[in-house]
Amino acid sequence: MLARVARPGPEPVGGNEAQSLVLRAGQTPRRKRYTIAHELGHFLNERHRPVDGVRFACTAQDMRSPVREGVRLRQEREANAFAIEVLTPRRLLGRHLKLSADLEHVLKMSDRFDVSRAAAARRYVALHEATLAVIFSRDGRVLYIDKDEAFPRTAAWKGDAIGHLLPQPGREPLSGMDQVEAEDWIAGWFPGEVFAQTLRQADGHAMTLLLAEPRDRGDG
Template sequence: MPLNRIDLSDINHPALLARMVHKLLGKQEGSVPVEDIAKALDISEVRLDRFDGFEGMLLTDTVRSTGCILANISKGHRRARFTVAHELGHFLMERHQLSATTGFTCSTRDMRESREGRQHLRQETQANQFAIELLAPDYLMEPFYSHDPDLRDAQHLMNSLDVSLEACVRRMVERRDEPLAAVWSHNGTVRYFAKGADFPFLNLSRGDRIPQTSAAHRAITNASPGFTQFVEADPHPWTGRSNLELYEQTRVANKGHAVTLLWAELPEDEEDGGLKELGIPGFR
């Protein structure tokens, strides 16, 4: 595998680092061979097993001479692949400070971290950014995009790239041109959300109920697993605004879990960023 850590030195931006790995590796087909990539970049062992108390661990020294990655398999193979990529990001980003004398230990919360802030949170955010850019590069995703956004695309990406549905939905929201947001819920209660840079403020917090006037609420209440079609939605319960068009689509899963994709059509004076100061960042 044509990879050498020397070619990656001094790259501290997580997305650029992952893109350079792909540039050196050349275009792939199907799922990205993350374990092989890690071993080619001086990770001596990748161990997937059931562990208590952590999702991932990187055992290394302060100079990153070599490393060993442990990934918890208890939440599935796809989650473990993301964990391997996450820990590889810690290993390659030389400015990351070890969380212990033996390396890094990462929790379930760290695997979803998307906030900038204190050193630890910033490092976890960057490791997640590296991981998703490595596992789901644009050139592998774009052939699966429909003309319009569709949660079914994320399902197809999940199967092709061997990455979790959540990661594929987040990646779609981030990378497609349309103003998109995704809301994950359990039994009709918001767990967390992700939104693209151009999507307006989401008038939701963790623990809020999904708007009861929404098609998402009806689909979740019906509890029939599968995908709904995109339908027009009242924007006010979702965004606190009435001066935009909003469409929603929901995938209902088992045991009360669901994800709702929101697609906004902004007023003309906002399409070029004219009123972006109104967009208040959401949690996570």
């Protein structure tokens, strides 16, 4: 159990009701900040109901890409939407979003707003005007993918091996945004160009930013 918010029962909030948020020890300060914001998102939303009627029990997976069902899935997504809006206010993101897509800007957002690189990358993909996706991997296998709604279906999915498509280890941690073979990354035929950029991180983790650029109509 990563984080819990105890919530009062049907009685009105306030009075002597104890309310608490429990954080797992050993989290980085950035993870703690995100977790607190996520749990506040549950707590402040009157429609959110804990599964056992008493407390939310959110996992690390809930904080990045929840795989719950029904109401619980919606609640987790809403808590994440709340957390990222609070931590990286939209009105302050302009200069990070207006230049062409590059993980350099994700790193700057991570430092500027004190959020994890992964959270910054998800935010970047969601708000940048280019058609983007980000693939999080470890030891060359996909952990999860976050993508713009307009981004086509990716060729790889959770658990698939993509190590052979990533830049060799030992080079600079951050590769350039290079044009790649569309069929390596996108399922089916894509009428346009695809670019990929990978950031290698600690413990075999990597994130790969994908940019899909449809060919202009009438371009032949």
